[in-house]
Amino acid sequence: MQTRRLTFRHLEAADLNDLFALYRDYAFGRLGLTRLVCLIDEQNQASIRVAEKIGMAFEKNGEDDVGPFQLYAMAAPNQAESRGDDCPEEPNP
Numbered sequence: 001m002q003t004r005r006l007t008f009r010h011l012e013a014a015d016l017n018d019l020f021a022l023y024r025d026y027a028f029g030r031l032g033l034t035r036l037v038c039l040i041d042e043q044n045q046a047s048i049r050v051a052e053k054i055g056m057a058f059e060k061n062g063e064d065d066v067g068p069f070q071l072y073a074m075a076a077p078n079q080a081e082s083r084g085d086d087c088p089e090e091p092n093p
Contacts, residue, residue: 028076039069
């Protein structure tokens with residue numbers, strides 16, 4: 001699995017929302033990724049808001065060599081469709 005750690009310290013919140021929406025669309029569209037994950041310091045409320053605005057949801061708390069984090073993630077939109085999450089159940093004949 002390939003992992004990238006991104007740090008953006010000097011951007012305004014609106015810029016981050018736009019940047020990460022583009023990043024999300026590029027990752028799911030052009031790269032064909034099926035899942036995006038962010039590890040966010042629990043005290044970094046601005047990053048949590050950005051993650052939620054682009055469609056990510058809190059999954060769990062964790063800790064790595066950098067320290068504690070909250071894991072936010074989302075599946076590609078077509079992944080939810082292929083699982084049938086948005087489809088009503090078919091009646092049994």
